[in-house]
Amino acid sequence: MNRTIARRLAANAYALRIPRKAFSSQAPGNDVSSVPTCPSHEHEVKQNLKNDDKLYDVAIVGGGMVGMALACSLARMPLTKQLNVAIIDSNPALQNKLIIKKEDPPDPRVSTVTPATISLFNDVGAWEYVLQNRHAFFDKMQVWDYTGLGYTRYEARDINKEALGCVVENKVLHYALLSCMQNTEFQKTIYSSRLTSMAVHRSSSSTRADSTSSTTLHNQGNLAKLDLSDGSSLYAKLVVGSDGGKSRVRELAGFKTTGWSYPQNAIICTVEHTVENQCAWQRFLPAGPIALLPIGDKFSNIVWTMSPKEASDCNSMKEDDFIKAVNHALDYGYGPHPKSSLLGNGDIFSWLRADATSSAKESFEIPPKVVKLASARMVFPLSLKHANDYASKRVALIGDAAHTVHPLAGQGVNMGFEDAFALSKVIAEGIAVGTDIGEVSLLKKYEAERKPANIMMMAVLDGFQKAYSVDFGPLNVLRAAAFNGAHYISPLKRSIISYASGEQKLPLFY
Numbered sequence: 001m002n003r004t005i006a007r008r009l010a011a012n013a014y015a016l017r018i019p020r021k022a023f024s025s026q027a028p029g030n031d032v033s034s035v036p037t038c039p040s041h042e043h044e045v046k047q048n049l050k051n052d053d054k055l056y057d058v059a060i061v062g063g064g065m066v067g068m069a070l071a072c073s074l075a076r077m078p079l080t081k082q083l084n085v086a087i088i089d090s091n092p093a094l095q096n097k098l099i100i101k102k103e104d105p106p107d108p109r110v111s112t113v114t115p116a117t118i119s120l121f122n123d124v125g126a127w128e129y130v131l132q133n134r135h136a137f138f139d140k141m142q143v144w145d146y147t148g149l150g151y152t153r154y155e156a157r158d159i160n161k162e163a164l165g166c167v168v169e170n171k172v173l174h175y176a177l178l179s180c181m182q183n184t185e186f187q188k189t190i191y192s193s194r195l196t197s198m199a200v201h202r203s204s205s206s207t208r209a210d211s212t213s214s215t216t217l218h219n220q221g222n223l224a225k226l227d228l229s230d231g232s233s234l235y236a237k238l239v240v241g242s243d244g245g246k247s248r249v250r251e252l253a254g255f256k257t258t259g260w261s262y263p264q265n266a267i268i269c270t271v272e273h274t275v276e277n278q279c280a281w282q283r284f285l286p287a288g289p290i291a292l293l294p295i296g297d298k299f300s301n302i303v304w305t306m307s308p309k310e311a312s313d314c315n316s317m318k319e320d321d322f323i324k325a326v327n328h329a330l331d332y333g334y335g336p337h338p339k340s341s342l343l344g345n346g347d348i349f350s351w352l353r354a355d356a357t358s359s360a361k362e363s364f365e366i367p368p369k370v371v372k373l374a375s376a377r378m379v380f381p382l383s384l385k386h387a388n389d390y391a392s393k394r395v396a397l398i399g400d401a402a403h404t405v406h407p408l409a410g411q412g413v414n415m416g417f418e419d420a421f422a423l424s425k426v427i428a429e430g431i432a433v434g435t436d437i438g439e440v441s442l443l444k445k446y447e448a449e450r451k452p453a454n455i456m457m458m459a460v461l462d463g464f465q466k467a468y469s470v471d472f473g474p475l476n477v478l479r480a481a482a483f484n485g486a487h488y489i490s491p492l493k494r495s496i497i498s499y500a501s502g503e504q505k506l507p508l509f510y
């Protein structure tokens with residue numbers, strides 16, 4: 001028999017022999033002898049763990065959108081659905097069924113999800129739960145700046161698609177992933193608690209990272225030991241940090257980061273119009289961009305970036321004054337409406353227009369007026385942060401724990417979803433060949449797949465943030481040329497749309 005096939009069969013047998021008994025129903029006090037471990041470590045683990053220790057294949061620290069995407073993907077794949085998984089997060093949304101009343105206005109925390117994310121959600125069966133709730137597909141987008149020198153309109157039909165993206169409340173995305181996972185026989189235990197300390201055994205030496213002096217280092221068993229804020233402890237072959245931008249896992253595992261804070265905050269809220277908004281709008285203002293995103297019915301979501309002082313002022317303004325400020329920012333405020341092109345009619349691009357996209361003929365439009373504030377305003381500080389490594393022995397980072405980006409292009413959680421699905425596939429590959437899923441060589445495959453893609457996206461977003469934060473004559477003209485180029489040059493336009501959709505890996509002409 002072919003050796004690879006033989007290895008796979010042996011590995012599958014290993015995966016399949018994991019007892020179906022759900023640890024969730026018996027924790028605390030799991031049966032140590034039933035812990036699924038890679039055969040080479042099994043004896044060692046049994047020797048060093050007490051009977052009441054709680055043992056898992058994977059501990060997902062942080063059950064936000066990205067952590068739940070990983071759990072959902074693991075629950076759905078044939079090789080990984082046998083795994084025994086702990087999810088650690090004190091967020092009550094993990095315990096309670098979300099009740100979404102259609103008559104309530106949308107929550108201000110929304111995400112623009114790309115076609116690539118929609119396709120990943122479809123693959124694991126989570127998108128159907130999104131479709132049962134409020135969501136807003138959009139097929140048009142207009143981007144312009146306050147100088148009045150240029151604008152770009154994008155349309156889904158430019159790339160033969162039906163939508164450029166979909167705006168969904170974060171709580172709906174979370175609920176969809178949670179429901180999808182719960183409708184499987186996946187062996188998961190949800191700990192309504194927080195990670196406080198972690199000890200990871202690394203072959204010859206041990207790394208200790210405690211916040212409490214009482215934690216004893218688990219220095220012999222070949223597992224990571226996690227201590228939680230409720231006093232409980234658990235062990236896992238693999239710890240995944242999906243605990244957001246201030247990741248405790250990242251800190252405890254000693255991953256270094258690179259990054260900086262932007263001198264900007266984002267103010268977000270839900271607003272209402274008299275007509276339905278079906279387009280995503282973004283205007284670059286001197287202090288940062290303002291986006292008006294459709295979120296169904298007559299509602300839109302505002303993400304407005306500005307200096308921390310301005311954000312604080314806007315947050316405390318009277319409602320009527322805030323609405324006036326929003327309409328001002330989306331219409332005639334700060335500068336005139338753009339004409340059709342920098343040089344009057346765009347003729348300098350005529351040589352590239354033989355194959356013009358249909359949206360190149362679309363003229364500039366003014367967004368629908370905002371008439372009412374429909375939620376509280378929320379303010380977020382903005383930063384760029386990137387973990388220098390995403391993986392070490394027994395630890396991997398995904399989502400904002402690995403990278404935090406400026407929200408100007410709505411890419412942050414989309415990058416995180418791609419991490420989660422990529423990591424779950426690498427875990428499945430490890431199981432298929434009988435590798436310990438906490439092995440660094442396996443986890444580095446995940447890092448090799450996601451790190452270059454994330455760095456590229458971060459560089460593009462940071463470049464945009466910088467290019468559009470400067471009010472300087474020559475740069476304004478260059479920006480206008482970029483708007484016009486993106487509006488009229490078909491290959492460039494298609495390339496931008498495909499890259500932003502998550503369907504093209506590099507922002508290059510094709």
Ligand SMILES: Cc1cc2nc3c(=O)[nH]c(=O)nc-3n(C[C@H](O)[C@H](O)[C@H](O)COP(=O)(O)OP(=O)(O)OC[C@H]3O[C@@H](n4cnc5c(N)ncnc54)[C@H](O)[C@@H]3O)c2cc1C
Nearest residue numbers: 062064066111112194195243244399400410411412413414
């Ligand atoms: C204003 C704004 C607008 C945005 N718009 C978009 C958009 O349109 N599209 C887009 O793609 N992205 C957008 N983003 C980015 C997106 O919100 C983030 O990328 C996303 O929320 C990250 O998800 P996450 O699950 O990685 O982390 P988080 O959402 O931060 O979740 C982390 C989870 O970990 C838990 N946790 C934290 N510490 C611990 C601990 N010690 N122990 C256990 N659990 C812990 C928390 O309770 C939380 O549930 C936006 C961001 C901002 C600020």
